[in-house]
Amino acid sequence: MKYLYLIPARGGSKGIPGKNIKPLGGVPLIGHSIRHALEAGADPADIVVSTDSEEIAVTARKCGASVPFLRPAALATDTSSSRDAILHAYDALKAAGKKYDAIVLLQPTSPFRRPEDIVNAVQAYEDAVCKAESDAEIPGMAVSVAEARTNPYYSAFETDADGFLHISKGDGQYTRRQDAPKVFEFNGAVYVINPELLREHEISRLPRIIPVEMPADRSLDLDTPLDWERAEQKMKLL
Numbered sequence: 001m002k003y004l005y006l007i008p009a010r011g012g013s014k015g016i017p018g019k020n021i022k023p024l025g026g027v028p029l030i031g032h033s034i035r036h037a038l039e040a041g042a043d044p045a046d047i048v049v050s051t052d053s054e055e056i057a058v059t060a061r062k063c064g065a066s067v068p069f070l071r072p073a074a075l076a077t078d079t080s081s082s083r084d085a086i087l088h089a090y091d092a093l094k095a096a097g098k099k100y101d102a103i104v105l106l107q108p109t110s111p112f113r114r115p116e117d118i119v120n121a122v123q124a125y126e127d128a129v130c131k132a133e134s135d136a137e138i139p140g141m142a143v144s145v146a147e148a149r150t151n152p153y154y155s156a157f158e159t160d161a162d163g164f165l166h167i168s169k170g171d172g173q174y175t176r177r178q179d180a181p182k183v184f185e186f187n188g189a190v191y192v193i194n195p196e197l198l199r200e201h202e203i204s205r206l207p208r209i210i211p212v213e214m215p216a217d218r219s220l221d222l223d224t225p226l227d228w229e230r231a232e233q234k235m236k237l238l
Contacts, residue, residue: 001126003192004100005037005046006089007065009108010076011053016228020051020108021059025235029222030056031063032111037104038064039115040122046100050089052076068096083203090195103193109222110189111231113214117144118190121212125192128210140206142192145184146219153180184211187219 009020009030021028027035030049037047049060049067052075057067069092075085090103104122106113125142132138150156152168154177160166174180186204190212197206222228 001101002099003042003046003102003104003122004048004090004093005042005104005106006086007033007047007049007106007108008082008085009049009051009056009060010071011051011056012076012078014078015223016225019222020056024111024231028059028063029111030060030108033106033108034060034063034065036113036115036118037106040118048089048093050085068093083198086193087195087198103195105191105193107188110187111222112218112220112234113189114218117214117218121190121192124210124212138194139208139210140194140197140201142210142212144187144190144214145211146187146214146216148183148185151177151180151183184213187214188221189214189219
């Protein structure tokens with residue numbers, strides 16, 4: 001199967017200004033994801049950065065990625081849909097004669113993923129495609145996940161009509177976290193997406209999503225200045 005390794009990196013980050021090209025461990029943040037894709041075996045021509053920023057584009061090219069176009073400003077606002085930006089890149093490349101079976105989305109905010117995490121997700125997706133006996137069984141996505149820090153069967157609560165707390169899910173009889181059903185959250189590191197199904201569904205609503213578990217120590221997603229401080233400390237330890 002032919003994969004597009006897509007790294008989205010718009011220029012208007014507010015949580016951590018300029019984060020996509022801000023150095024982390026001596027390397028621009030976006031450079032970590034580009035390196036992960038290269039070490040996972042991706043052809044440099046298939047590693048594409050989608051950005052609206054010429055400065056990010058220059059940095060991405062220096063790190064070994066391709067930036068064949070700039071993302072339209074309408075797809076790079078605070079309220080823009082990730083889905084629209086992904087499909088824009090896929091369709092633009094398709095119009096240029098490049099055809100891909102699936103999209104491997106690598107968010108630059110996951111600098112601690114490893115190449116094997118990408119390989120594992122791609123393999124999980126391919127295995128599911130090979131096992132599918134009809135279009136109705138083709139997976140919408142394989143996605144990296146980490147065990148959720150809050151479990152709705154054990155430590156997540158909601159309020160009832162009277163304003164009192166009750167357990168979010170189940171009957172509230174679990175007294176030990178390890179006995180509760182395991183729950184996961186997307187960690188933002190790797191998404192292997194079926195582009196045609198993405199035209200019909202939002203990313204989190206794709207049918208037949210395959211979980212690919214990653215450990216918590218590789219699942220840090222940089223969203224706030226505190227996240228960045230934690231990442232810098234972790235880089236120093238590494």
